[in-house]
Amino acid sequence: MNMNQFLFGQPVSNPINPWDVIMWVALAVCLFIILREFFCWYWKINKIVSSLEDIKGILKTTNGLLSSMQPKLPPQSTGDTPVKIEEMQSKKE
Numbered sequence: 001m002n003m004n005q006f007l008f009g010q011p012v013s014n015p016i017n018p019w020d021v022i023m024w025v026a027l028a029v030c031l032f033i034i035l036r037e038f039f040c041w042y043w044k045i046n047k048i049v050s051s052l053e054d055i056k057g058i059l060k061t062t063n064g065l066l067s068s069m070q071p072k073l074p075p076q077s078t079g080d081t082p083v084k085i086e087e088m089q090s091k092k093e
Helices: 003-008 018-042 045-069 085-092
Strands: none
Touching: 018 045
C-alpha cells in the first residue's frame, strides 16, 4: 500500500490479513509487558511499593497500640448542652 492509495482511498490489491493483525497485537502486548518490568525495575517502583506496604503495617500496629492506651472518654457534647468539667470527671471515674 503506497501513500496515494492510503490518502485517496483507492482500492488496495492485497487486503490486511487478520493473522497479521493478531500477531502485531500480541507483539505489542509482549513488548509492553517487558518494557513495564524494565521501567518498574529501573525506577525502583517495586521496592517503593514494598516499603509503603511495610510502613502501612507498622502504622496499623502503632494505631492499635495507641487506641488501646487512650483513656475512654464520654461522648462529646454537641454544643447544644454545655457539659461541666465536674460531670466529665465523675463519668470518667
